[in-house]
Amino acid sequence: MLHPSFVMKILKHTLAYLVLVSLLSPLVGTIAPVSAAPQPSYEIAKSKPRKPSGTSDYxxxxxxxxxxQDLSRRIGIPPGKIRVTSVTQATWPNTCLGLPTPGEVCGQALVEGWRVVLVSGSQSWTYRTDANGQVYRLEESPAPQTGLPQAIADRVLQDAAQRTSLPLTTLRIVRAERRTWPNGCLGLSRSGEMCTQALVPGWRVVVLAGPQRLAYRTNDSGSVIRLESSPGS
Structure with missing residues (x-):
């Protein structure tokens, strides 16, 4: 039989334990595990997408x-006399910048780049480049809308290219007018040459070739062309 004093001691310990448990139980759910990392109360800013490597805003x-310098070599004008009047962003349809050469194979992908307009005097030229300007091409300027047949324009430009040793793509027809010449030599007879004495309808065509202008006379079909001895205007 247990002694009454021993029983009372067990009851006191049991009662003390129950009181302690009742006091600590509300705090158990608020204690975070030591291994859990604290979560921030704000949203972490995400980095903005980067531009493709090597591109530029200008x-x-x-x-x-x-x-x-490239235009200077093409037309024979010092770089100091060539001004830049416009640089605008553009998107080209392929890797040839929309200006393929005959037989060239172009990558079929859009190319971000620039359109650059250069001016010297009253003349202007337009270049196309890629985003960094490492690839560039010169747009061919269309002939003035004068009604000059393409076959005559081609013959005149080819003759001018041979005489000046300039690339054909750098030559420009800046004026073309209908004329009537006094004879079959187009009014430019050579020494000892016999010219048919009849009026000949034709053209007077002025070509810009570098720093000079070449004036040509042709018949109506372009089968006869002659260069005037003095520079045209």
Whole structure:
């Protein structure tokens, strides 16, 4: 039989344990595990997408100067006399910048780039480049809307290219007018040459070739062309 004093001691310990448990139980759910990392109360900002490597928001002055030097070589005008009047962003339809050469295979992908307009005097030229200006091409200027047949324009430009040793793509027809010449030599007879004495309808065509202008006379079909001895205007 247990002694009454021993029984009372067990009851006191049991009662003390129950009181302690009742006091601590509300706090158990608020204690976070030690291993859990604290979560921030704000949203973490996401980094913005980066632009493709090597692209730029502007065309560097050094690349623009390369275009001026290229045009200078083509037309024979010092770079210092060539001004830049416009640099605008553009999207080209392929890797040839929309200006393929005959037989060239172009990658079929859109190319971000620039359109650069250069001016010297009253003449202007337009270049196309890629985003960094490393790839560039010169747009061919269309002939003035004068009604000049394409076959005559081609013959005149080919003759001018041979005489000046300039690339055909750098030559431009800046004026073409209908004329009537006094004879079969188009009014430009050579020494000892016999010319048919009849009026000949034709054209007077002025070609810009670098720093000079070449004036040609042709008959109506372009089968006869002659260069005037003095520069045309």
């Amino acid at each position: 065309l560097s002055p050094s690349r623009v100067n390369i275009l001026r």
